[in-house]
Amino acid sequence: MKRWLALAAACLLATSAMAEEKVLHLYSWDAYFGAKTIAQFEKETGIKVSYDVFDSNDIVETKMAMGHSGYDVITVNLSPHLLRQLPIGIWAPLDKKRLPNLVNIDPALLARAGEVDRDNAHSVPWMWxxxxxxxxxxxxxxxxxxxxxxxxxxxxxxxxxxxxxxxxxxxxxxxxxxxxxxxxxxxxxxxxxxxxxxxxxxxxxxxxxxxxxxxxxxxxxxxxxxxxxxxxxxxxxxxxxxxxxxxxxxxxxxxxxxxxxxxxxxWSDVLAVPTDAPHPDAAHAFIDFVMRPEIAATAATETGFSTANKAALGLLDEKLRGNSDLYPSAEAQKRFHxxxxxxxxxxxxxxxxxxxxxxxx
Known part of the structure; x- marks a missing residue:
């Protein structure tokens, strides 16, 4: 009996330690964030980031379909990939109360993503x-x-x-x-x-x-x-x-x-959390962090991708912001599919x- 109680206590301690583990497993394209963004997040939150890289949306889809990926946040292609995966329950609903920086996202891009992910329940636009x-x-x-x-x-x-x-x-x-x-x-x-x-x-x-x-x-x-x-x-x-x-x-x-x-x-890439993410609290903290205007602006400047963060646009260099091939007019976007x-x-x-x-x- 004592042996069983000791084993149970050890299991509880291990579970508690895991719950308190300050780790985030990120899965994304190479260099998809500012060069200093990950280090800044780690310093501010104490959460250690493990950043794994993929080079194909299809690789992500295959890995997610298998389940138990071990990742907490993934940059997912909105359509057709997220669109195809939502019905099979791969992605967890986001707790928007923990994402106050959602107000910074471009309403037009939120609406576009909302056509795929109703009410933007599972995803936050990142880059497009x-x-x-x-x-x-x-x-x-x-x-x-x-x-x-x-x-x-x-x-x-x-x-x-x-x-x-x-x-x-x-x-x-x-x-x-x-x-x-x-x-x-x-x-x-x-x-x-x-x-x-x-x-x-x-x-x-x-x-x-x-x-x-x-x-x-x-x-x-x-x-x-x-x-x-x-x-x-x-x-x-x-x-x-x-x-x-x-x-x-x-x-x-x-x-x-x-x-x-x-x-x-x-195309549009969104930030999403798998249903079996081991660290959902850290996932929400990271998503809200990168939605800060200055963080999103740095990523857009260093990567060249178009940011979905409307509040970040004013922080971009005028030459970049004025590049009509990266930030095309509404008229030009009518030719997009x-x-x-x-x-x-x-x-x-x-x-x-x-x-x-x-x-x-």
Whole structure:
């Protein structure tokens, strides 16, 4: 009996210690916060942060579907990923009483997220942006002075892309983004479930595939920054990161990003807490911390991604805030498309189509 009581007491002590453990397990893209943000949060709260990095939304989805990820806060793609996951109970409802800095989030972006996550019950908008053309300004100008940098022709017209193959071209390894943009280029529905329409997008990518050095969802950042690539299909903020890294390294060129006149895919990443998060209190503390205007502004400045924090906009450098390719007008945003969630049958069709586009089938 005494032995049983001792064991029970030990278990209670262990449980208590775990409850008091000041730890946060964060899962996000690389360098998605200010360089000093994590350290500042740790200093202010005493909560130690473990920051794991992913390089694909699909990796996150697979890990979360398995359950027991061990993470407390994850930056999740709003649509189609969060949209697809909400019905199966992966994400915990947020306690908004513990998030007073929610008032800083742009109401328009909250409304957009609310179309996916009703009443924004499970998520807080963090960053947003578009997918399109990133390029080395100097190299592109030298090779093709009249290059159509404001058009998806830069990525999908074989006669154009072929000119830049020697200096390096890359594309995201992402069916939704690449085939979706190819469909926009063709004037078709970027969420199509029509096999023939999807095949037309496959054909567009297949025709430029011989000139693509690599399909990858993050390597193109350093490739552009180091001068190993001169053209890439990627995320808007990543191009700003590449330009910053090039400048820091003293490279004699700059990297730019342009919206496409045919239209762009728009994406939004939100902060969310898994239902089985081991440290939900720390999760709420972190989310509220990064919603401070000065914290959000630092992240937007250092990463180049567009902040969802309206109160932070006034803290941004005027040149950054005035960049219409990163903070486009309401009129320009009418050409944006937020990907929708596809059912399992359609997802399988898109996966096979993407493999065909890359020459894997």
């Amino acid at each position: 942006g578009t997918t399109g053309v990133g390029y080395n300004v100097d190299k592109v100008k030298a090779i093709m002075p009249d290059a159509p940098v404001d058009s998806l022709r830069m990525l999908f017209d074989p006669e154009v892309v072929a000119k830049f193959a020697p200096c390096g071209v890359a594309m995201l390894d992402d069916a939704e983004q690449v085939l979706g943009l190819a469909l926009i280029y063709l004037g078709l529905n970027p969420d199509t479930t029509d096999h023939d329409e999807l095949q037309k997008a496959v054909d567009v990518v297949a025709k430029v595939r011989p000139y693509i050095r690599k399909f990858h969802s993050s390597n193109y950042i350093n490739g552009l920054a180091e001068g190993d690539l001169c053209l890439a299909l990627g995320f808007s903020g990543d191009m700003q990161i590449a330009d910053s890294r090039a400048k820091e390294a003293g490279r004699p060129f700059s990297i730019a990003y342009r919206l496409s006149k045919e239209g762009n895919l728009v 937020l990907p929708k969630a596809l059912d399992q049958k359609a997802l399988k069709m898109w996966t096979k189509a993407w493999n065909r586009a890359k020459g894997l089938e």
